Amino acid sequence: xxxxxxxxxxxxxxxxxxxxxxxxxxxxxxxxxxxxxxxxxxxxxxxxxxxxxxxxxxxxxxxxxxxxxxxxxxxxxxxxxxxxxxxxxxxxxxxxxxxxxxxxxxxxxxxxxxxxxxxxxxxxxxxxxxxxxx
Amino acid sequence: xxxxxxxxxxxxxxxxxxxxxxxxxxxxxxxxxxxxxxxxxxxxxxxxxxxxxxxxxxxxxxxxxxxxxxxxxxxxxxxxxxxxxxxxxxxxxxxxxxxxxxxxxxxxxxxxxxxxxxxxxxxxxx
Numbered sequence: 602x603x604x605x606x607x608x609x610x611x612x613x614x615x616x617x618x619x620x621x622x623x624x625x626x627x628x629x630x631x632x633x634x635x636x637x638x639x640x641x642x643x644x645x646x647x648x649x650x651x652x653x654x655x656x657x658x659x660x661x662x663x664x665x666x667x668x669x670x671x672x673x674x675x676x677x678x679x680x681x682x683x684x685x686x687x688x689x690x691x692x693x694x695x696x697x698x699x700x701x702x703x704x705x706x707x708x709x710x711x712x713x714x715x716x717x718x719x720x721x722x723x724x725x726x727x728x729x730x731x732x733x734x735x
Numbered sequence: 736x737x738x739x740x741x742x743x744x745x746x747x748x749x750x751x752x753x754x755x756x757x758x759x760x761x762x763x764x765x766x767x768x769x770x771x772x773x774x775x776x777x778x779x780x781x782x783x784x785x786x787x788x789x790x791x792x793x794x795x796x797x798x799x800x801x802x803x804x805x806x807x808x809x810x811x812x813x814x815x816x817x818x819x820x821x822x823x824x825x826x827x828x829x830x831x832x833x834x835x836x837x838x839x840x841x842x843x844x845x846x847x848x849x850x851x852x853x854x855x856x857x858x859x860x861x
Contacts, residue, residue, distance in 0.1 A: 638818075641814070642814040642817070642843075645846075646843070646846045651782075652794065666787070669783040682776045682780060686776070689769060728780065
């Protein structure tokens with residue numbers, strides 16, 4: 602039955618969707634939430650190896666720090682941090698939906714913008730705090 | 736009209752035979768990750784500028800160990816549940832799907848174990 606489906610599926614015509622229709626903002630946020638989730642998982646596994654690197658002695662840790670402190674390293678790190686904050690902000694909306702709030706059309710559109718603003722502000726805040734500026 | 740058998744009614748797992756434990760735990764870990772995750776990213780942002788002796792000192796603080804363990808447990812559990820859903824959505828073939836799910840869970844569990852062990856060693860040994 603499985604081989605039947607895989608052979609027939611290739612010939613069946615598919616109605617255009619992403620090529621024809623523009624995805625609304627809420628749709629983009631949703632798929633980004635999923636994508637960031639996957640990226641965060643991969644990054645988290647890598648990062649939880651850092652304590653192990655710290656156990657391996659100063660020379661090998663210095664190498665790790667070198668990679669982290671490089672331009673590419675810092676960019677990837679902040680990409681992960683931004684993904685985390687985006688995932689958090691959108692996740693809070695999921696929690697609100699679970700509690701039953703925010704389903705009307707106006708609320709959905711408005712809160713999508715709030716969420717993106719919160720994401721930017723929170724990332725800036727994390728940067729400011731991490732630089733010991735406050 | 737309730738068409739469930741008495742056993743099904745007693746188990747209370749619903750039509751997907753899955754129950755709501757995963758749904759609830761996904762939300763609980765999410766709630767925990769809001770404060771702990773923000774703490775984690777603030778620490779992470781300072782990591783590139785932290786040298787070896789500074790980080791060894793940081794790991795010797797039991798508060799940091801505790802918070803990092805909390806983050807690791809919550810994040811890995813949350814990730815395990817989330818990745819399972821993503822895999823189930825995109826992989827139609829059952830043998831490949833279940834292999835992917837099992838490998839992912841195993842990887843996340845091993846990561847948690849390795850991180851916990853490393854954190855405890857960093858806290859208690861020289």
